[in-house]
Amino acid sequence: MRPVAILALAAACSTPGQPRRPARAPAPPPATAPGYHAQVRWTGHGVPHIVAADVGGLGFGQGYTQARAHLCELADDVVRVAGERARYLGRGPGDRYLRSDLVHRHLGYRDRAAALLPTASADTQAMLAGFAAGYNLALARTPVAQQPAACRGAPWLRPITAVDVAAIGLALQGLASTRFLTDAIADAAPGATGAPLPPADGGASNAWAIGAERTASGGGILIGNPHFPWHGDLLFHEAHLTIPGQLDVYGAALVGAPMLQIAAAPRHAWSHTFSASTHMVVYRLALTAQSALRYRHGDDTLAISPVRYTIAVAGEAPVTRTLYRTAVGPMITTAAARWDGPGGHAFTVRDVAAGGLAAIDQYLAMARAQSRAQFEAALAMHHTPFVNTIYADAAGDALYVDGSRVPALSPQALAGWKLLRKLAPPLEEAWRQGLVVVDGSDPTNDLITDDDRAPGAIPIDQAPRVLRRDFVANANDSFRFTNLAAPETTAPASPLWGDDADRPSLRTLANLAALAPGAGPAGADDRFTLDEAGAAMLSNVSFPAARLRDELAAACVPPPGRPDPIGPACAALTGWDGRFAVDSRGALLWRELVDVLSGGGAIPWQRRFDRQAPRLTPDGLALDRAQVRAAIDRAAAQLTAAGLALDAPLGAGQQTAGATGPRAVPGGREADGVANVVTWNAFDATALTAPAVTARYPVNFGTSFVLAAELTPTGRTVKALLTYGNSSDPASPWYRDQLDAFARGELRPVPLTDAAIAADPAYRLEELDTP
Numbered sequence: 001m002r003p004v005a006i007l008a009l010a011a012a013c014s015t016p017g018q019p020r021r022p023a024r025a026p027a028p029p030p031a032t033a034p035g036y037h038a039q040v041r042w043t044g045h046g047v048p049h050i051v052a053a054d055v056g057g058l059g060f061g062q063g064y065t066q067a068r069a070h071l072c073e074l075a076d077d078v079v080r081v082a083g084e085r086a087r088y089l090g091r092g093p094g095d096r097y098l099r100s101d102l103v104h105r106h107l108g109y110r111d112r113a114a115a116l117l118p119t120a121s122a123d124t125q126a127m128l129a130g131f132a133a134g135y136n137l138a139l140a141r142t143p144v145a146q147q148p149a150a151c152r153g154a155p156w157l158r159p160i161t162a163v164d165v166a167a168i169g170l171a172l173q174g175l176a177s178t179r180f181l182t183d184a185i186a187d188a189a190p191g192a193t194g195a196p197l198p199p200a201d202g203g204a205s206n207a208w209a210i211g212a213e214r215t216a217s218g219g220g221i222l223i224g225n226p227h228f229p230w231h232g233d234l235l236f237h238e239a240h241l242t243i244p245g246q247l248d249v250y251g252a253a254l255v256g257a258p259m260l261q262i263a264a265a266p267r268h269a270w271s272h273t274f275s276a277s278t279h280m281v282v283y284r285l286a287l288t289a290q291s292a293l294r295y296r297h298g299d300d301t302l303a304i305s306p307v308r309y310t311i312a313v314a315g316e317a318p319v320t321r322t323l324y325r326t327a328v329g330p331m332i333t334t335a336a337a338r339w340d341g342p343g344g345h346a347f348t349v350r351d352v353a354a355g356g357l358a359a360i361d362q363y364l365a366m367a368r369a370q371s372r373a374q375f376e377a378a379l380a381m382h383h384t385p386f387v388n389t390i391y392a393d394a395a396g397d398a399l400y401v402d403g404s405r406v407p408a409l410s411p412q413a414l415a416g417w418k419l420l421r422k423l424a425p426p427l428e429e430a431w432r433q434g435l436v437v438v439d440g441s442d443p444t445n446d447l448i449t450d451d452d453r454a455p456g457a458i459p460i461d462q463a464p465r466v467l468r469r470d471f472v473a474n475a476n477d478s479f480r481f482t483n484l485a486a487p488e489t490t491a492p493a494s495p496l497w498g499d500d501a502d503r504p505s506l507r508t509l510a511n512l513a514a515l516a517p518g519a520g521p522a523g524a525d526d527r528f529t530l531d532e533a534g535a536a537m538l539s540n541v542s543f544p545a546a547r548l549r550d551e552l553a554a555a556c557v558p559p560p561g562r563p564d565p566i567g568p569a570c571a572a573l574t575g576w577d578g579r580f581a582v583d584s585r586g587a588l589l590w591r592e593l594v595d596v597l598s599g600g601g602a603i604p605w606q607r608r609f610d611r612q613a614p615r616l617t618p619d620g621l622a623l624d625r626a627q628v629r630a631a632i633d634r635a636a637a638q639l640t641a642a643g644l645a646l647d648a649p650l651g652a653g654q655q656t657a658g659a660t661g662p663r664a665v666p667g668g669r670e671a672d673g674v675a676n677v678v679t680w681n682a683f684d685a686t687a688l689t690a691p692a693v694t695a696r697y698p699v700n701f702g703t704s705f706v707l708a709a710e711l712t713p714t715g716r717t718v719k720a721l722l723t724y725g726n727s728s729d730p731a732s733p734w735y736r737d738q739l740d741a742f743a744r745g746e747l748r749p750v751p752l753t754d755a756a757i758a759a760d761p762a763y764r765l766e767e768l769d770t771p
Helices: 001-013 053-081 085-089 095-106 107-118 124-139 162-170 180-185 359-368 373-377 410-423 424-430 507-513 530-537 542-553 565-576 587-598 625-641 739-744 754-759
Strands: 035-042 047-051 202-210 220-228 237-244 248-254 262-264 268-274 280-286 294-299 300-303 305-311 319-325 345-351 388-394 398-401 434-437 465-470 469-472 605-607 618-619 654-657 662-664 701-703 707-714 715-722 764-769
Touching: 035 053, 035 754, 047 053, 053 085, 053 095, 053 107, 053 124, 053 162, 053 248, 053 294, 053 764, 095 107, 095 180, 095 305, 095 319, 107 162, 124 359, 180 345, 180 754, 202 388, 202 530, 220 262, 220 268, 220 434, 220 530, 237 715, 248 359, 262 359, 262 707, 268 373, 280 754, 319 739, 359 373, 373 388, 373 398, 373 410, 373 618, 388 469, 388 707, 398 469, 410 424, 410 434, 434 654, 465 542, 465 618, 469 507, 507 530, 507 542, 530 715, 542 565, 542 618, 542 625, 565 587, 565 625, 587 625, 605 654, 662 739
Parallel strands: 047 237, 280 434
Antiparallel strands: 035 047, 035 764, 202 220, 202 268, 202 469, 220 388, 220 701, 220 707, 237 248, 248 262, 262 268, 268 388, 280 345, 294 300, 305 319, 388 398, 398 465, 605 618, 654 662, 707 715
16 A cells, blocks of 8 residues: 555544644653644645644644755755845855845844743744744754755755744734834934935735625635745635634735634634735934934933944955944935934934734634634734734625734824925825834833833724625725725724725725625626636736727727828727636736826826715826827837737746746736736845746746635635745746636635545645654
């Protein structure tokens, strides 16, 4: 009998859902080193179904399976967060690794993790230690010759500890805030001239919760669609975690993060989207006349503290540099926020997204919740540092909460900031970039702490919250666009939850159009099934194309009695199906046309969005017929110059790296106005070499883990898709193995019962024990 068959038979004879101990009696582990056991039931596409008797065992199984799938990414992230890249990789291009090490040491993620870990809950300590032990087991079981090529034999492949895992979690909290300030922190010094801040163009997401009034079953449907990098340190890894009788949750976690951040439990499911709210405050400090390292704060003078770091650098002597901080946070220097000499000004930043180690307890509580009230109580445990939460349950409730951490400035401070924005254009420009800049020498602007679970942040009971029975949705705009029929009874007092200048985005409009009553995606009965909801999210319908199609057709009517120079382009555009599917002909030309029409900015709508007429606006172009025809001509020339036919299918020009070469992928950019977003984005922080992509529109970012879950009183049905696959190793059969399904817009059923797991054609059982 083949080994796989033996394992399957053994599993069939064991108690369903219970970890089966091997027949051998393992030696008792040392008292100082807990032993861990987990059972991994592998199914198709490399999805591990991890069963353990306790939280530590779950962490053990999750650390092992993540390392088997993403060994290099995990190891690189440990080194990055610890501030040790230059030790192994040298200074890096433009001192990239040296600067990264300095900033990560300065932000102190690893030191903070070591200090916080002994005070964390027993569950958190057990899961972190178990996760590290699982990673170490995977590393020990992988001979150098079998390690992924990206890190094979690398000296930075080393065993890790619970502190390493905790440090990654702390660093993730600044993903939408401090992460964008790396260069500004590294440049900070008296008299230094900094560089412009990079645009805060990071992650994005869509999420829908459809309630009982709009589902065929009368239960809830959750569709999660985070837009994240397809390479590097922000990959998702699928898993199913079970403690029999206590916990049963399936979903995905960011690599290096224990538990699951987007998931479905038996009676509820949730997803996250990046919040439109602000998470940091930049303080402008008035320096004393005597020193550039002291500043006024009310009647006091406070110190700016220099901190010296010595960074080991491969191939050369260690480098010693000084960075600076205040009691508020790190100092920053940019082209617009310079550090003057004595009597001038300098800038420091307070990031309220930075918290402690309660995230694991929070996600455990979210997974274990037996009611919406319990789920919301779980959200309040730690807030969600930078994301909204969208939730659906078997009772048919659909809930949106912006539980992100938002700075708690007093009403007086906010009033002063609003006034200064009108008087000082640089402050208004900073706000357009998502930065709140206030006078740090005025104690009025100090943050208020009313909630010790999130110091300096507005308590979550004051957060925007929308509860509906039809639907809630978010595509990274503010709570005001969760459901256009929802009254703004939960509007918060602080504008830092996000204003709506130049909003909603085309992607938000595409999401709301798909969910609108009578729009079509829900079928003749206008009540969504799970398949209809999943198909709507991945439909690739272009919102602006639907609004402008008639106007475009009118502009394409040729002059009477004369040849039409833009006739071929018009034929391609008017024959386009209005979607960004891989075989959609005319989509590439439309994209070029939108770029010409918008001039790199927004589409010049004749009638901009009006909340009182959402079915009719935005609509029309604020351009005459001659201007539209000239734009079509220019767009056609651009596409032709790129070597693409005017009617080339989207997949001829939009591709990503596949397992065996370039692969066509569906979806669009933000400007294309589709829910299914794919694009090129350098958001990840990995030192690993990305796979090469040569195309007019290369893709390395966008729709990643798609979760579709239906919850009813009789149980859950879950379908999913992980676009880039459940392994980042090109030698793995799971590497990019779901791109074909993504191209077709297909979600796959996820087996979650013991019987369905055992019946999966790819079923394989693996027992894990600490050595």
